[in-house]
Amino acid sequence: MSIHHIRVTINGKLYEGDVEARTLLVHWLRDSLRLTGTHIGCDTSSCGACTILVDGKAVKSCTMLAVQADGRELLTVEGLEQNGKLHPLQEGFHVEHALQCGYCTPGMMMAALALLKRNPDPSEQEIREGISGNLCRCTGYVNIVKAIQYAAQKLREPQPEQVPAGSGGGGE
Amino acid sequence: MTTTSAGPHVHGLGEPYKRKEDARFIRGKGNYVDDIQLPGMLYADIVRSPYAHALIKSIDISKALQVPGVVAVITGKDLEAAGLAWMPTLSGDSEAVLAVDRVLYQMQEVAFVVAESRYAAADGAAAVEVDYDPLPVVVDPHKALAPDAPLLRPDKKDRQPTNQIYHWETGDRAATDAAFAEAEQNGVVVRQDMYVPRIHPAPIETCGCVADYNAATGKLTVWMTSQAPHAHRTLFAIVSGLPEHRIRVISPDVGGGFGNKVPIYPGYVCAVVAALKTGRPVKWIEDRTENLTSTGFARDYHIHAEIAADKEGTVKALRVYTLADHGAFDAAAQPTKFPAGLFHICTGSYDFKHAHVAVDAVHTNKAPGGIAYRCSFRVTEASYLIERMMDTLAREVGKDPAEIRLQNFIKPEAFPYRSALGWTYDSGNYERALRLAMEKIGYEELRREQAEKRARGELMGIGISSFTEIVGAGPGKHFDIAGIQMFDSCEIRVHPTGKVLARIGVQTQGQGHETTFAQIIAAELGISPDDVDVEHGDTDTAPYGLGTYASRSTPVGGAATAVAARKIRDKARKIAAYLLEVGEEDLEWEPGRFYVRGSPSKGKTIQEIAFAAYTNCPPYLEPGLEAVNYYDPPNLTYPFGSYICVVDIDRGTGEVHIRRFLAVDDCGTVINPMIVEGQIHGGLTQGLAPALYEQLAYDEDGNVLGSNFQDYLIPTAMETPRWETARTVTPSPHHPIGAKGVGESPTVGAPQAIANAVVDALAHVGVRHIDIPITPWKVWAILKEKGLATA
Numbered sequence: 001m002s003i004h005h006i007r008v009t010i011n012g013k014l015y016e017g018d019v020e021a022r023t024l025l026v027h028w029l030r031d032s033l034r035l036t037g038t039h040i041g042c043d044t045s046s047c048g049a050c051t052i053l054v055d056g057k058a059v060k061s062c063t064m065l066a067v068q069a070d071g072r073e074l075l076t077v078e079g080l081e082q083n084g085k086l087h088p089l090q091e092g093f094h095v096e097h098a099l100q101c102g103y104c105t106p107g108m109m110m111a112a113l114a115l116l117k118r119n120p121d122p123s124e125q126e127i128r129e130g131i132s133g134n135l136c137r138c139t140g141y142v143n144i145v146k147a148i149q150y151a152a153q154k155l156r157e158p159q160p161e162q163v164p165a166g167s168g169g170g171g172e
Numbered sequence: 173m174t175t176t177s178a179g180p181h182v183h184g185l186g187e188p189y190k191r192k193e194d195a196r197f198i199r200g201k202g203n204y205v206d207d208i209q210l211p212g213m214l215y216a217d218i219v220r221s222p223y224a225h226a227l228i229k230s231i232d233i234s235k236a237l238q239v240p241g242v243v244a245v246i247t248g249k250d251l252e253a254a255g256l257a258w259m260p261t262l263s264g265d266s267e268a269v270l271a272v273d274r275v276l277y278q279m280q281e282v283a284f285v286v287a288e289s290r291y292a293a294a295d296g297a298a299a300v301e302v303d304y305d306p307l308p309v310v311v312d313p314h315k316a317l318a319p320d321a322p323l324l325r326p327d328k329k330d331r332q333p334t335n336q337i338y339h340w341e342t343g344d345r346a347a348t349d350a351a352f353a354e355a356e357q358n359g360v361v362v363r364q365d366m367y368v369p370r371i372h373p374a375p376i377e378t379c380g381c382v383a384d385y386n387a388a389t390g391k392l393t394v395w396m397t398s399q400a401p402h403a404h405r406t407l408f409a410i411v412s413g414l415p416e417h418r419i420r421v422i423s424p425d426v427g428g429g430f431g432n433k434v435p436i437y438p439g440y441v442c443a444v445v446a447a448l449k450t451g452r453p454v455k456w457i458e459d460r461t462e463n464l465t466s467t468g469f470a471r472d473y474h475i476h477a478e479i480a481a482d483k484e485g486t487v488k489a490l491r492v493y494t495l496a497d498h499g500a501f502d503a504a505a506q507p508t509k510f511p512a513g514l515f516h517i518c519t520g521s522y523d524f525k526h527a528h529v530a531v532d533a534v535h536t537n538k539a540p541g542g543i544a545y546r547c548s549f550r551v552t553e554a555s556y557l558i559e560r561m562m563d564t565l566a567r568e569v570g571k572d573p574a575e576i577r578l579q580n581f582i583k584p585e586a587f588p589y590r591s592a593l594g595w596t597y598d599s600g601n602y603e604r605a606l607r608l609a610m611e612k613i614g615y616e617e618l619r620r621e622q623a624e625k626r627a628r629g630e631l632m633g634i635g636i637s638s639f640t641e642i643v644g645a646g647p648g649k650h651f652d653i654a655g656i657q658m659f660d661s662c663e664i665r666v667h668p669t670g671k672v673l674a675r676i677g678v679q680t681q682g683q684g685h686e687t688t689f690a691q692i693i694a695a696e697l698g699i700s701p702d703d704v705d706v707e708h709g710d711t712d713t714a715p716y717g718l719g720t721y722a723s724r725s726t727p728v729g730g731a732a733t734a735v736a737a738r739k740i741r742d743k744a745r746k747i748a749a750y751l752l753e754v755g756e757e758d759l760e761w762e763p764g765r766f767y768v769r770g771s772p773s774k775g776k777t778i779q780e781i782a783f784a785a786y787t788n789c790p791p792y793l794e795p796g797l798e799a800v801n802y803y804d805p806p807n808l809t810y811p812f813g814s815y816i817c818v819v820d821i822d823r824g825t826g827e828v829h830i831r832r833f834l835a836v837d838d839c840g841t842v843i844n845p846m847i848v849e850g851q852i853h854g855g856l857t858q859g860l861a862p863a864l865y866e867q868l869a870y871d872e873d874g875n876v877l878g879s880n881f882q883d884y885l886i887p888t889a890m891e892t893p894r895w896e897t898a899r900t901v902t903p904s905p906h907h908p909i910g911a912k913g914v915g916e917s918p919t920v921g922a923p924q925a926i927a928n929a930v931v932d933a934l935a936h937v938g939v940r941h942i943d944i945p946i947t948p949w950k951v952w953a954i955l956k957e958k959g960l961a962t963a
Contacts, residue, residue, distance in 0.1 A: 020291065027290065036207035037200015038428070041376040042460040046881030049376055077200035090198040094190060097850050101682030102197030103204065103377045105425030128889040134883070137376050137428050138682045140853030141889040 005051060010035065010105035015078065017162025019066040026050045028066035029076065038104045048134030051107035051114075052076045053118035058114030060133070077106035080113075090126040091105070092150035108134045112148045120156055184696050185909065192701070195684045202425040205923060206457045208395050211275055213382065214243055216443055216456040217293035219283035219300045221275035222464070224311070224537040224874020225322070226304040228273055228282070232269070232601045236285060236299040241292025244450055246284040246442060247301060248272035254795075259411050259441055260802035262434070262654055263511070265337075266327070267540060269438045276302045276324060277539050278498035278874050279465040284824040286441040287452055293809035296551055309874040310335065311538045312634035313474065313497040316534040324500065324535045333849035335535045337502045340511045343528035343593050351489035351526045355480035359488065360901045367943045368553045370472035370538070371462050371861070373545045374632055374876075374886060375681070377427025379467055380457035381440045383447040390446070398423040398709075399679060400434040400719025405711045412444065423709035429681035430858070431543040434505045435468050452662045457806040468505065469538075469868055470545030472497040473553045477518075477561050477727045485569035489526040489591070490519055492557065496542070498535040504533075504542030505721070506549050507651040507658065513549025514900040516593040516733050517642045520558035521812060522580040527592040537874045543650050546858055546919040548643040548722040556944075563635075563931065564940055572619070573928065574610060578637050578674040588905075595642060597810045599902050599911075601838070606638050606877060607812040609836040612898055613816045625713055632831075633933025636814065639927035643913045644727025644809040653718055660728040661715035666797040668786040670779030671816070673917050674699070677717015678710045678729035683915055684847045685725060689733050690910065691843050696737030697744075697778050698764030723811070723913035726843065727904075732803035734908040739799035743785075747797075748757055748776045750790035771953070773822035809904045811911035813837040815925040821933050824963040826952030828864060828930055834896040835921070840903045849897055852918045856895050859906040859922025861887050931941060934958070943955045 001020045010014050010033070019028055040062060040075045041049035050061040053075040080087040089109045094099065099105040108131060115122060115130030122130060128141070128150050136144060165167075196202050213595040233245040248270035249312045251257040271282050285296035285439075308322045315321055316335040323333050355361050381396035392414055400402050409416035443456040458467070474495040481489045496512065503941035504617040506513045512531040513540055519527050544550070579774035581602040582589050589597040590809040610616075618634050627631045648657030661677035673735060676695055678685065690704035708714055717729060741761070749756040752774060767775030785797040810919045818832040835852055842848050865885040878884035903910025923944055930946050931939055942950055957962035 023289065030206070031209070031290070032693075034209070035200075036204075039204070039377070040206065041378070041427075042881045044460065044882050045462075046879045047376055071309070081199060088196070093198050094194045097191065097846050099191075099197055099682075100684065100850060100854060101375070101428040102193070102202050103375070103428065105197050106200045109198070124894075130886045132890045135376060135886050135888060137374065137430070137858070138854045139850060140855075140857035140895055141852060141892050141897055142853045145889065145894075171220065172859060 004067045004104035006067055008046055008069045008072060008074060010074040017161060018102060021065065021067055023066045024062055025064040025065040025066045025069050030059060035076050035078055036132040039103055039106060046135065048111060049104050051110040053114060055108055056117060070170050077109060080109065081137060088151040088154035089147070092164065096143045096147040098143040098147035100137060104134060104136045108136060108144060112151065114151055116155060173916045183839060185691060185843050186845060189691055189701055191684050191687045192690065193684065199916040202522055204377055204427050205382060205395050205397050205427045208382045210382065210384055210453040211526045213291045213453040214288065214450060215293045216284055216286045216446060216454055217297040217303065218281050218439060218462065219285065221271065221278060221280045221282055221298045223306050224309045225303050225307040226275050226947070227307060228271060228275065229305050231283060231713065232301040234282065235301065236294045236296040239292060239296045239299050240431055241288040242285060242296035243288065244286050244446060246270065246446060251445065253726065256441065256445060259436065260883055261501055261503040261540070262510035263504045263506060264504040267501040267503055269441045271427055274423070274786035275637045278830060279539065280464065281438040284446060285936065286446045289494040303381065305566050305789035306371050311536060311870050311872055311874050313495050313534045313536050316536055321625040324537065337498055337533040337535060339496055341528065341530040342516050344526055345528045348489045348491050348526040348528040352478065352480045352491060355488060359480060359482040360568050361478060361480050362561065362568045364561060364564050366475050366477070366557060366560060366941060368471045368473045368475065368556055369862065369944065370469050371545065371866045372469050372660065372868055372884065373430035373432035374464060375428025375430055375432055375526065376462060378458035378463040379433060379437060379439065381443050381574060382453055382455045383443040383446045384453040385516045387451060388566065391420065392444065393420045393422065394440070394444060395422045395424055397426055397433045399429045399623055399681060399721050401689050401709055401711050402677065402681060402716045402835050403718055404436060404558055406656065407654060408444070418858065421634040421711045423679050431470060431545040431721055432468050433681065434543055435503055437467055458901050460881060461879045464874065465879050466539050468543035469504065469552060469621060470543055472542070473811065475553065475557050479561050479565050481565055483569065485571050485579060487522055487524050487575050488769060490524050492518055492529045494531045496531055497536050497538065497541050498533050499538040499540040500538055502533065505544055507645060507653065508655065508809060509650060510549065513544065515550035515554045517551055517560050517595060517640065518554035519591050519593060520559065520584060521638050522562065523582045524592045529593065530693065538870060541816050545918045546855060548645065548916060551641055552920045555920050556924045559637045559639060560665055560927060561943065567935060567940060571658040573636050574615060577606060592935070596807060597640070598807055598904050599908060600640065600810060600812050601902050602638055602812060604837045605812060605900050606915035607835055608898060608900060609816045613832060613834045618818060631823060631933045633819045633821070633929040635817045635925045635927065635929025635930070637730035637921045638657065638814045638926065640810055640812045641920055642810055643723035643916065644805055645722055645724055646805045647807065648730065648804045657804065659802050660716050660717040660724065660732050661800065661802045662729065662733040662734045662801045663715045664740055666782045668783050670782040672913055673707065674704060675707045675714045675731065676729050677715050678725040680718045680720060681724060683851065688843045688847055688922065689730065692730055692733045693737045696734055696741060697933065699778060723916040726911045727809045727847055727907060727913045727915070728803055728805055730911055731805060731908050732801045734818050736799045739801065740797060743797060744778060744781045746793060746945045747781045747784055747790060751776050751784055792937050797950065798818060806906050809840065809907060811837070811839045811914060811917045813917055813921055814919050817925040817929040819926070819929040819933060821930065821951060821952055823955055823960055826955055828946060828951060830893040832896065833893050835901060836901050837914060837917055838900045839914035839917065840901065840907065841910035842901065844846065849916050851915045852897050853895050855916060855918030856922050857892050858919045859889055859925065860892065863923040863926035863946060865891070865945055867945050
């Protein structure tokens with residue numbers, strides 16, 4: 001099994017490591033880097049629990065090899081909070097009661113973040129489409145839609161001190 | 173929202189307090205089983221059978237042991253030598269941990285490979301060579317009892333050689349038959365066969381564990397996806413022979429349960445064996461296919477139901493026969509005295525004078541299970557059958573489905589109501605819930621619209637479900653899991669500064685106990701929920717409890733919590749009387765404070781009393797301020813509701829579009845309306861799923877056809893409608909705060925509302941029943957047959 005050395009910027013911080021060619025990105029994040037906020041819920045890229053941003057786009061990290069992340073910028077759920085301030089999506093999920101067991105939540109928030117970067121003012125239907133690659137078994141999606149609407153509203157308001165959401169950077 | 177009697181008044185309940193547990197989850201700082209990593213930990217993978225029924229001729233592990241990183245391979249023969257090849261199920265059967273000489277269903281566990289990494293374990297599993305000799309397969313439960321059916325369980329030597337697991341019946345057969353004879357002469361009889369298909373809870377987190385044995389201390393710690401950690405600890409002790417005080421089961425954050433995480437699965441047992449064998453921690457995590465194909469399925473009831481009524485449609489008797497497919501092992505998670513669970517709640521919300529229910533359960537070459545998937549032990553099947561049958565009766569006598577229900581409801585003044593099948597319903601007002609639902613959705617207007625559309629050839633349907641649930645088991649004298657009575661518990665410690673730590677015997681998988689149970693204590697003691705931390709899931713610290721399933725947390729664990737908090741308040745009164753130098757009877761309680769009657773300024777807050785309990789305790793009392801309660805409920809609780817669903821059917825594709833769905837629920841006193849509504853949204857979505865999408869189907873060779881999320885269709889945000897909710901409040905008279913539990917009502921009540929709506933859309937062309945899941949193909953085939961298809 002060939003081993004590859006990779007350098008990846010995650011949540012604004014540079015990580016390096018040696019990985020087997022077959023190592024899935026999600027396993028590298030979780031098992032090697034201990035960024036366990038990104039979850040695994042299926043084997044078929046259906047559930048979206050492992051969704052992260054790669055160069056600003058939503059990617060299911062179970063569908064990407066760690067070697068493919070070499071040289072890229074990643075954002076995981078751990079990078080959403082900035083300087084002790086919750087991201088509007090995190091705030092929205094809490095305020096609108098958009099999570100129960102919490103397992104799909106990180107992937108759901110990352111998918112929503114990618115959506116809001118593409119479309120800052122989505123309709124309900126566009127939100128539903130935007131998260132249709134992410135399964136939630138607890139909430140029935142009603143409050144997730146509300147949480148994303150909450151965040152969209154908040155992100156559209158002028159936020160002088162707010163780092164633009166999901167710029168792929170952040171962290172240290 | 174409509175409310176009636178206030179019930180037991182408790183200050184502070186009913187507030188939409190934001191969840192305390194969110195803080196870690198929204199930051200990605202939850203701690204689920206697969207997040208746990210211990211030094212030196214090994215990973216496991218399971219070799220599974222590709223056949224549904226076969227003899228194992230040989231297992232060759234030599235190549236697997238050569239795979240780099242593989243540390244050990246455990247087979248059924250290894251377990252047999254240690255006396256661990258079989259384990260007891262929750263229904264008194266024995267289940268193979270690893271198959272020794274035969275496999276009985278596809279994906280059954282055959283060997284357990286442990287290695288230095290996930291990938292090496294998978295490589296090792298792929299290198300295990302198993303030689304099988306395939307046997308004839310029994311997939312159809314109707315054929316399982318045929319004289320020439322292959323005998324699936326020759327290991328059951330104590331029984332007659334048969335695939336039958338049990339025959340069980342209840343009710344008054346003679347009186348029921350007499351009522352039917354009378355109805356055949358002078359009334360109406362309606363009959364319907366229906367199948368409630370095999371489905372899977374499919375929480376987004378699969379099952380798994382980390383087992384760690386410390387040889388120096390003799391202590392085994394198992395972090396596992398467990399809805400019932402104490403019961404699991406006891407079962408581990410019984411099966412393994414390890415002393416129970418040296419077993420610690422920790423159920424950390426659990427990513428959804430829905431009944432899937434109630435049973436013990438072979439993977440858990442093998443991980444423990446591997447940890448003992450290798451002396452290193454072992455992690456086993458299912459993949460999704462393993463989860464769907466081998467762990468606890470639900471439902472799979474083939475039902476024949478009959479109602480006898482008079483010509484006006486007033487019900488007289490209900491007769492039900494059910495064939496239950498339990499799969500290869502009887503691993504149904506039922507209280508042991510109830511082989512078909514609480515299925516005999518099937519008279520539902522209606523005043524049947526007579527009823528009789530018979531159930532035959534059989535083995536087939538399918539995965540074992542029969543768990544209570546978001547349902548209090550077969551209540552979903554029961555509610556589905558009676559709500560479908562009431563619609564069938566309405567058609568037969570030419571009445572509106574709403575009218576037939578209003579006509580036959582148990583009347584509010586009849587509670588407590590003793591049902592024909594022996595249950596005592598605690599409280600209810602079914603007519604009010606249905607009338608509220610009809611008013612909120614505009615029922616009469618919808619019926620007018622439907623008539624207009626029908627005249628234009630458009631297909632629109634309105635479906636009603638006026639379900640009654642039965643949840644909150646115990647009482648312990650009737651209900652037990654593997655012999656352990658179904659009480660539950662709470663231990664409260666009030667610290668000297670008035671802050672509170674509570675530990676509970678139930679366990680959360682997303683229900684929000686850390687918030688709602690804090691609210692119960694906060695309300696009882698008059699403090700902020702912020703000042704109460706709730707812990708659960710660790711058997712070394714939490715008081716013994718039976719866990720969370722069957723909507724029992726609030727009815728049983730919530731009651732224990734309220735009673736424990738009242739014990740704290742009782743002691744606080746004694747301390748306050750000492751501090752204020754008055755008699756206890758001279759004190760009045762207001763939230764957070766005792767004061768002297770007539771002198772409101774003279775009082776002591778609960779915080780001052782807590783401090784005194786540790787610093788200035790009356791000499792005649794034990795110091796400290798703690799309490800424990802083990803609560804054995806006097807009865808079950810009976811939440812109910814009325815749901816109305818409006819569907820439009822595409823005549824080109826057969827697709828069912830849910831235009832509106834209104835759920836009126838009554839779960840008694842509401843602790844946190846935000847959380848209750850969230851539970852209802854989620855439960856409705858899990859009711860939508862089997863109605864239109866989900867089924868674990870098998871082909872004739874016993875291959876599972878719904879083995880992943882590409883084939884087993886969990887609703888996404890696109891399929892799920894914007895649920896509408898409303899509420900009535902009819903408190904439980906026997907629960908300390910009047911609560912009944914809510915988590916499962918919507919999953920129980922929703923499927924038949926949707927099925928009834930689809931059938932209603934097609935009733936004018938003679939359709940009386942369509943089995944769920946109502947797929948576009950099934951509907952299109954009917955449209956084609958009736959000449960309604962436009963494509």
